[in-house]
Amino acid sequence: MTVQDIIKPENLVYQKSKLLTNKPFHYCPGCGHGTVHRIIAEVLEELGVGDKTIGVSPVGCAVMAYDYFDVDFAEAAHGRAPAVATGIKRVWPDKVVFSYQGDGDLAAIGTCETIHTCNRGENITMIFVNNGIYGMTGGQMAPTTLEGMKTATTPYGRKATLPAGAGFDGIPNNGYPLHITELIARLPGTKYVTRQAVYDPAHVRNAKKAIRKAFENQINGKSGVNFVEIVSNCNSNWKMEPVAANKWLVENMLPEYPLGDIKVDGKLVEK
Amino acid sequence: MASFKGAISVDIERCKGCGVCVVNCPMNVISLAKEVNGKGYNYAYMAEPDKCIGCASCGIVCPDGVISVYKAKL
Numbered sequence: 001m002t003v004q005d006i007i008k009p010e011n012l013v014y015q016k017s018k019l020l021t022n023k024p025f026h027y028c029p030g031c032g033h034g035t036v037h038r039i040i041a042e043v044l045e046e047l048g049v050g051d052k053t054i055g056v057s058p059v060g061c062a063v064m065a066y067d068y069f070d071v072d073f074a075e076a077a078h079g080r081a082p083a084v085a086t087g088i089k090r091v092w093p094d095k096v097v098f099s100y101q102g103d104g105d106l107a108a109i110g111t112c113e114t115i116h117t118c119n120r121g122e123n124i125t126m127i128f129v130n131n132g133i134y135g136m137t138g139g140q141m142a143p144t145t146l147e148g149m150k151t152a153t154t155p156y157g158r159k160a161t162l163p164a165g166a167g168f169d170g171i172p173n174n175g176y177p178l179h180i181t182e183l184i185a186r187l188p189g190t191k192y193v194t195r196q197a198v199y200d201p202a203h204v205r206n207a208k209k210a211i212r213k214a215f216e217n218q219i220n221g222k223s224g225v226n227f228v229e230i231v232s233n234c235n236s237n238w239k240m241e242p243v244a245a246n247k248w249l250v251e252n253m254l255p256e257y258p259l260g261d262i263k264v265d266g267k268l269v270e271k
Numbered sequence: 272m273a274s275f276k277g278a279i280s281v282d283i284e285r286c287k288g289c290g291v292c293v294v295n296c297p298m299n300v301i302s303l304a305k306e307v308n309g310k311g312y313n314y315a316y317m318a319e320p321d322k323c324i325g326c327a328s329c330g331i332v333c334p335d336g337v338i339s340v341y342k343a344k345l
Contacts, residue, residue, distance in 0.1 A: 001343065003320050005343070007341050014338075016339070027335075
C-alpha cells in the first residue's frame with residue numbers, strides 16, 4: 001500500500017478544524033498560541049456552537065485572533081477583554097462568549113478587569129495563555145516572569161528583592177511571579193479553574209478536555225467564570241529553538257506553575 | 272505486522288519548520304526537509320513513510336495545523 005493509496009478522504013483521521021480560516025498564523029514557529037487556537041476551534045466545532053460563538057481578542061501576540069477563527073469576534077482594548085466579554089454576554093445571554101488573553105494582558109494591565117469579572121461570576125469562558133514574558137513588544141518582564149529569568153527589562157534576571165550589600169538588602173525590586181490563576185480560584189464567582197499545557201500530544205489532549213469542559217459549563221448555564229490557563233512557550237523572546245523552549249518550559253515553568261485542576265464545579269481541589 | 276498503516280500530508284507552504292512534530296512522533300517518521308518552502312522554512316515531511324501508524328500525534332501538536340493524518344486498514 002503506497003502513501004498515495006492511504007491519503008484519501010475516507011481514511012482521514014485528523015485535520016485542522018473547519019472553524020479556522022485558511023490564513024496562515026503570524027505566530028513564530030513553534031508558538032503555543034497556534035496550538036491553543038486549534039484546540040479551541042476543534043472544541044467549538046465538536047460542540048456545534050460555531051455560529052453562536054463570540055470571541056474577544058486581546059492586545060498582545062493574539063491581537064489578530066479574529067483573522068484565524070471563523071466565528072464572530074470583538075477586539076478589546078489592552079487588558080479589557082473580560083469587561084467586553086461581560087457586556088456581550090449580558091446583552092446576548094444565549095451566545096457562547098470567550099475571551100482569549102496573554103499574561104501581559106490578563107495579569108498585568110488587565111488585573112482589575114480579570115479579578116472583577118471573576119468576582120462578579122459572569123458566565124463566560126476565559127482562556128489565559130501564560131508564557132511568562134511580554135511577547136509582542138520584545139520580551140519585557142511580565143508579572144508572571146519567573147524569578148531569575150532574563151528578559152529585555154531584567155537583563156540580570158528577575159529579582160524579587162534588591163541584592164544584598166550597600167544597605168539595599170531586602171528592599172522590594174521586581175516582585176514575585178504572579179499566580180493569578182490561584183488568586184482568582186479563591187473567588188466565589190469562579191466555577192472551573194484549571195492550568196494546562198500544550199507542549200506534547202498528551203498535554204494537548206488534556207488541555208482540549210479542559211477547554212471543552214469550560215465551554216460546556218458555560219453552555220449548560222452554570223453561572224461562574226470558567227478559566228483555563230495554558231502554560232505556553234515564547235521561543236523567540238526566550239531566545240531558544242522551539243523544541244528547546246518546550247524542554248525549558250517543562251524544567252522551569254512547570255515547577256512554578258504546576259498543571260492540573262485548581263477548582264472544579266465551584267469547589268477547590270485538595271492537593 | 273501492524274494491521275494499520277498511516278500517512279500524513281503536510282501543507283508545505285504553511286509549515287514553519289519548528290520541529291515540534293519531529294520530536295513528538297513516536298515512530299520517528301517525520302524529519303525536516305533539506306529544501307525550503309516559499310518562506311524559507313525547512314518544512315516537515317515523511318522521511319520514513321513505512322513506519323507511520325497514523326496516531327495523529329504530529330497533527331495534534333502542530334502549532335500551525337498544517338498536518339493532516341490518514342490511516343488505512345491493511
